[in-house]
């Protein structure tokens with residue numbers, strides 16, 4: 168306690184920095200669906216990789232995924248489950264989680280459907296967003312440290 172009081176008395180900037188520095192990285196909520204363009208960009212990238220590895224089921228799945236996103240598939244999260252509105256079967260909503268998917272293909276135990284593919288893709292995007300937020304917080308902290316050093320340097324200069 169006393170430490171922080173001393174610091175803010177010595178250097179008003181320090182108190183300001185402490186108050187505004189994001190102490191927690193921007194919350195990456197599982198409620199947020201990234202923009203369709205971002206989903207499509209990553210799906211296209213993965214399709215290229217799948218094609219290079221001659222992964223035909225992967226390519227087909229990513230093609231369906233991209234087509235559905237372009238068609239405006241409705242997506243939202245409910246407590247960690249991804250809900251996907253069916254394009255072919257209006258009104259039907261499929262729930263996807265790590266255990267699988269509730270669509271006819273998923274229930275039939277066929278090779279993972281494109282919903283699962285989308286689920287994995289969105290989770291990867293969230294992880295990447297979280298990592299980016301961490302880096303942003305780190306660099307903000309670095310800038311704050313640098314600012315304090317500059318202040319200290321200025322003070323020294325003024326005292327001379």
Ligand SMILES: [Zn+2]
Pocket residue numbers: 261268269270271272273280281282283
């Ligand atoms: Zn499915």
